[in-house]
Amino acid sequence: MKTKKNVDVKAVALGGLTAAVYFAVTSFLAPISFGMIQFRMAEILNLMAFFHPAYAIGVTIGCFFSNLLLPSSFGLADVLIGTFCTGLSVLAVTKTKSLFLASLCPAVFNIPVAGVIAYYTEAPFVLTAGYVFLGQIAVVTVVGYPLFRFVILKNKALVNFISLGRNDRKGVYDGNAKLPEMQEGI
Numbered sequence: 001m002k003t004k005k006n007v008d009v010k011a012v013a014l015g016g017l018t019a020a021v022y023f024a025v026t027s028f029l030a031p032i033s034f035g036m037i038q039f040r041m042a043e044i045l046n047l048m049a050f051f052h053p054a055y056a057i058g059v060t061i062g063c064f065f066s067n068l069l070l071p072s073s074f075g076l077a078d079v080l081i082g083t084f085c086t087g088l089s090v091l092a093v094t095k096t097k098s099l100f101l102a103s104l105c106p107a108v109f110n111i112p113v114a115g116v117i118a119y120y121t122e123a124p125f126v127l128t129a130g131y132v133f134l135g136q137i138a139v140v141t142v143v144g145y146p147l148f149r150f151v152i153l154k155n156k157a158l159v160n161f162i163s164l165g166r167n168d169r170k171g172v173y174d175g176n177a178k179l180p181e182m183q184e185g186i
Contacts, residue, residue, distance in 0.1 A: 010164055011054035018045055018055050022062025027070060034072035036121050037131045042066070043106050044144035046086075049093040050102045051163040056090035063087075074120045078113070085110045099153075103145040107136035 025042040026033045033040040042062065048055035063086040067079045089109035096102040114129035121128070152158055 008054070008164075011052065014052070014164070015054045015058035015061070018048060018058025019061035019065065021045065022059055023065050023069075026062070026066040030070055030072050033066070034070070034074075036117050036123055036128055038135045039139050040135070041139055041143075043136060043139050044147065046090050046093055046106045046140055047099065047102060047144050047148050048162065049090040050096065050099055050148075051159070052166055053094045054164070056087075056094050059090050060087040074116050077116045077119070081116050082110075082113050085112050099148060100141075100145060103141040103148075104137075106140045107133045110136055 022042040022045050025045075026040060029039075029041050032038065033042070042059075045055065045059050045062070049059060060083060064079065064083040067074075067082045086106075086109075089106045092105040092109060093102040096105065110132055111129050114125060114132040117123070117132065118125040118128040152162070
């Protein structure tokens with residue numbers, strides 16, 4: 001449904017819902033979501049942006065509020081740099097044609113967050129960057145990618161729902177494509 005100003009109400013609602021889920025998951029798992037060694041499970045939501053850009057906005061807003069409001073955060077620097085890095089990451093995910101490559105974006109784009117963590121913990125930057133990178137790989141690529149690839153992409157109705165019917169990635173997740181054909185772009 002679109003309003004007179006051509007705003008996609010479903011996309012805005014999905015963005016808001018995604019932000020709320022990101023914040024809720026990060027809050028619930030706060031002990032493992034922050035620190036030099038972190039496994040922020042909400043980062044799996046980055047892969048939703050592969051299906052529709054509305055999720056990118058939601059993930060970025062969810063990250064902003066998680067870093068701003070949760071006590072485990074590394075202050076204003078984490079709010080600004082962490083949110084900026086997440087925003088770049090999900091933007092890259094929306095442009096990526098491969099789900100696997102999309103799963104690597106959070107690990108690559110969140111390396112600057114290691115600078116913030118290294119500053120506050122006085123740990124070596126290279127070590128911290130390695131931990132941030134590996135934490136993102138563990139969550140998004142090792143857990144998130146198989147979840148999306150082998151569970152979500154197998155359900156055409158679910159793919160159509162989460163993509164809001166968007167079909168501009170023919171062969172990647174087209175609801176009319178046969179499953180073996182979907183493997184090519186993934």
